[in-house]
Amino acid sequence: MTEPLKIALAGLGTVGGGVIRLLEANAALIARRAGRPIEVVAVSARDRSKDRGVDLSRFRWVDDTGALAVLDGVDVVVELIGGADGPALALARNSIAAGRAFVTANKAMIAHHGLELAEAAERRGVALKYEAAVAGGIPVIKGLREGAAANELAHVYGILNGTCNYILSTMEAEGRDFAEVLAEAQALGFAEADPSFDIDGVDAAHKLSILASLAFGTRIDFDSVAVTGIRHVIAADIAEAAALGFKVRLLGYAETRPDGLFQRVHPHLVPVAHPLAHVSGSLNAVVAEGNFVGRLLFEGRGAGDGPTASAVVADLIDIARGEYGPAFAMPVSALADRPAADAGEGRGRAYLRFTVEDKVGVLAEIAAAMRDSNVSIESLIQRGVMPDGSVLVAIVTHDCPERCVTQALERLEGSPSIRGRPMLMHILD
Amino acid sequence: MTEPLKIALAGLGTVGGGVIRLLEANAALIARRAGRPIEVVAVSARDRSKDRGVDLSRFRWVDDTGALAVLDGVDVVVELIGGADGPALALARNSIAAGRAFVTANKAMIAHHGLELAEAAERRGVALKYEAAVAGGIPVIKGLREGAAANELAHVYGILNGTCNYILSTMEAEGRDFAEVLAEAQALGFAEADPSFDIDGVDAAHKLSILASLAFGTRIDFDSVAVTGIRHVIAADIAEAAALGFKVRLLGYAETRPDGLFQRVHPHLVPVAHPLAHVSGSLNAVVAEGNFVGRLLFEGRGAGDGPTASAVVADLIDIARGEYGPAFAMPVSALADRPAADAGEGRGRAYLRFTVEDKVGVLAEIAAAMRDSNVSIESLIQRGVMPDGSVLVAIVTHDCPERCVTQALERLEGSPSIRGRPMLMHILD
Known part of the structure; x- marks a missing residue:
């Protein structure tokens, strides 16, 4: 197993650059841990001339991103383009069909098309991995798929969007209102120019639907996540919550109930004694409660080039080691198809x-x-x-x-x- | 892969009973997640007649625990006897030599003989797994071996002994002194009749030496862990620490330094803003800091039958799935042999x-x-x-x-x- 694992990388934004930097900086250590070197052999992005602060001259440049799916000599295609459909999805389908392992950080695509892709990967006998899609650098996909696998999980919930948590904790620390803190976060680059995916809870909902599938052995059901973001939280809510012994956090919360699968993203009051109350700034954290293990907490950085690259390369190391299996912990055919629970119940x-x-x-x-x-x-x-x-x-x-x-x-x-x-x-x- | 994974279980104390209960309670779910059923086929313990609250009549009883190593039709031997040497070590050596996968919760044995056993397992091509040996139900072995594998880790540290953390947090909450709280913990069954392994830090040192090997890619070096327990912490220390903005926690702390591997178990002052300051009672928590991922925190229950059984069965599920590799993340021959750092530096x-x-x-x-x-x-x-x-x-x-x-x-x-x-x-x- 000293043959390198050969990677084609689609998308050279923040995360793509992070993956290249990480594979270079930690190359020797990764080769020891993975049992063989991991090498980028080809890259593709929209604009070849853009300065990304990394030397791309060593890699084969491919103008047509879709062509990475069938490039000779590639073991794994890494997709860091984003978007639920479009080029990312086409690349995923074609890479798997061509017998390539596929690694992605794309939560929207996994939330919408993960089951289809997992079935295709099963049929083709290749890996489909997406650790970076949920909670950035925190190995929570692995934590649920493997670490907590012996348990029936009652609940899985957490702080899944760093932008929202940054805004809420800044409002809390400084007593300021939402719009003001959002504007500042945008100016600082902590929030997108179009922040609605984050602050309206859609990003957290994508992640929650993936966690719920792994936790409960159910089919991903993004459409049934009830989503409310943080736009309407005011400084006074946070102050009242504090007076009552709570912090305000945007939580994704999922549980199995007698009448079905309950999934919701909503601002919550979290008791100050609960570990999630101490998760501030742009950190993410996920709690899973199992019938034997009790409460597990995973905390870390949920976004940014370094943490996300760490998760992408962890997936690559698993593939290099040959330590992988069904993407959603079991064959897609074994996942239960549960109706959405009635929130009112x-x-x-x-x-x-x-x-x-x-x-x-x-x-x-x-x-x-x-x-x-x-x-x-x-x-x-x-x-x-x-x-x-x-x-x-x-x-x-x-x-x-x-x-x-x-x-x-x-x-x-x-x-x-x-x-x-x-x-x-x-x-x- | 519908052939069951067949288990022989050595040791039927608290954890052994927990493993049997877990495999029974979650059997259907485990079979879905593992791709096949996991079945106990044989058990062995010192006293056959003892009432353990679980029905053992379904299993083959083996008087001679050592004989489990070579029993026909067994895929995995699970060792829950304890002790660094003696019957546990003999069983480990013989099981691996006989081509059986081996799963253990035995931190002392792994700290002292883990490298020898891992080398034997590599030669024989069988799994050696020990998730339950460190931090009970928290999947931190997996978190370091796989989740954080892309990173050069600067430090790994944490609260590794629930008994000590229970005593320190009770002293903190009630302003009482060590001896009094220890006596109460013993009466309640939270501390052993002979508590020295826990309160003198030896148990935490076993775990720390294992974490350090995984984090840094170094050979396990238990003997160079500097160990000080919590016997000499008085209530006034905790009160002074609180006045200064700290909590007192027994930490295992390891880092790589220019002059070698630094490993220490010692009472620490932890700033109240640090996540470890909020880890109270018998919980465990581990922090790892990587050069790309930043700070990761894993928290949960570090002892008890349920959490420990959860970790043992997670290992079995990995084995049933065929998702395993070198016990210490890389072949033993690839682990670096670093001298002990001079604490004074x-x-x-x-x-x-x-x-x-x-x-x-x-x-x-x-x-x-x-x-x-x-x-x-x-x-x-x-x-x-x-x-x-x-x-x-x-x-x-x-x-x-x-x-x-x-x-x-x-x-x-x-x-x-x-x-x-x-x-x-x-x-x-």
């Missing part, structure tokens, strides 16, 4: 925040809506009048069915005393 | 606590010893007189060479003003 505590007029009877109206929906109130804080004349009312409910909370909010819909839409966050207990 | 901040006589000049004596050893003092706290008439002086030094701190302590040795031996803890920065 779930139970829990909730945080509700209303921005209301400063006038007589508003609190009574809210309290009545709660009572009439069978929602019992654990705590309620009403702070003094805001500069714009409105008043904030923050409520934590007792544990109750989610449908009751939804009903209470429906009852209050259209109330002339309530400004804007109420904020609902779930409490992680 | 290291730098850092230190916490020193003296119990002194309440009389004139003691502080000047201590301060002079520091000055004459070139140790600069960052902070010093002297509290009022204790009930026994002594006074506590707690010092945090600035960053300095460790040899200077050692010299300062040597200068003060035998001073009639200092009662007992000073406490030294390193600060994790």
Whole structure:
């Protein structure tokens, strides 16, 4: 096994450059660990002339990215282009069809087409690996697929988007509002010019749907993830949460329930004693709870060239060692096809925040809506009048069915005393 | 691959019983994930008649544990007897020699004989796996061997002994002293009747030496681990540390230095903002810092039947899948043989606590010893007189060479003003 593992690399953005730098910087160590050298032999990207700070002259340049799929002398195609469909998907299908192992960091493509690709890889007997698609450098795909494989997992959840966590922890540390912190994050390059995939929770949902499949042995079902991002979290929510002993975090949360698979991305209140409350800045963390192992936590850097390259090359090392198998831990045909659970059937505590007029009877109206929906109130804080004349009312409910909370909010819909839409966050207990 | 993987199990204590219960409870799921059933076919333990709360009648009972090594129809021998040598080691050697895969939770045996066994397993082409030997249910062997394999790792450290962490966090929460909390932990079954392997740091040192080998690609060198346990930590140390913004944790800490491999188990002051400061009770956690991935943290339950069984069965699933390779990430012949680093060459901040006589000049004596050893003092706290008439002086030094701190302590040795031996803890920065 001293023959090098030969790589064709599609996409030379931040991560692609990171992979090239990593394979060069750690070449000797990787060869010892992998049992043989790992060598990039061909690369492809849109623009050949762009300066990427890495020397590409050693590699064969291929103008047509799609041609990497069938290039002679290539063992593994690494796709770092991105996008659920288009060139990335075509490259994946054609590489696997041509008998090449395939490694990707593309969460959108795996969330939408992972099962199709895994089936093709099984038929062709090649590896399909995607450690970098979820939580960047944290080996959580491996942690679930292998490390926790002996367990029936009850829940898997975590902080899956570094941009959102950076924004929320900055709001928390500095008492500032969302829009201001987002603008700053964009200026600093921590958030995309078009940030909606991150802040509206879609990126986290892609990752969650992949984790859920591995954790529960179910088919990936991205479409049934209920997604709410962080746009409507205000500084006062974070302050109220802090006063109540919580931090605000955007969590992806999945569990198996009697009526099906429950998957949701939503801002949550996390008790300060929970390890996820200490995950700040752009870090990611994933918790899995198994029936024998108990609670496992994996934490680290969820994005950036170095961490993502680390995960891509870990996949390559597994392939070089011949240590790989079904992409989703079992053959696709063995994955269970579970319906989406009805969120209303779930139970829990909730945080509700209303921005209301400063006038007589508003609190009574809210309290009545709660009572009439069978929602019992654990705590309620009403702070003094805001500069714009409105008043904030923050409520934590007792544990109750989610449908009751939804009903209470429906009852209050259209109330002339309530400004804007109420904020609902779930409490992680 | 629908032929079951057939297991012979040696040792039916807490963990052995856990493995049997786990394989039974999660049998269907494990068969899906492993690609085939995993079946215990034979068991052996000292006492056949003991009630273990599991039905053993389905399994072939073997009186002579050593005979499991050569039993017909066995694919994997699982050793849960314990002890670095003796029957466990004989079983390991003979099982591997007979061409059986071998899985163990035995940290002492791996720390002392892991390289010999790994070489034998390589020659014979069989798996040797030991996920359960370090940090119980946390897949940290896999995390280092595979997940972080693309990285040059600068440090690996963590909370590796749940008994010590339970004692320290109970001392912290309740302000009580070591001996009292230990006695209570023993009464509750959280500490062994003979607790010295745990509280003197030997158990953590076994685990650290294994982690260091995986992290750095070096030969296991248990003998060069410098080991200090937690016996001499007093409640006042924890209170002083808290006042300074630290928690006290027993850490195993390893790094590669220009002059060699540095490995130490010692009580440390951990800044409250560091994730290890939040690891309380009997939990374990391991941190690895890689040159591309940055800081990774793995946290979970480090002991107990369920978590340990989870790790043992994860190894079995890897074997059933055929996804395994060299036990220490590379052939034993490729592991570097590095000398032990000189601890004195290291730098850092230190916490020193003296119990002194309440009389004139003691502080000047201590301060002079520091000055004459070139140790600069960052902070010093002297509290009022204790009930026994002594006074506590707690010092945090600035960053300095460790040899200077050692010299300062040597200068003060035998001073009639200092009662007992000073406490030294390193600060994790």
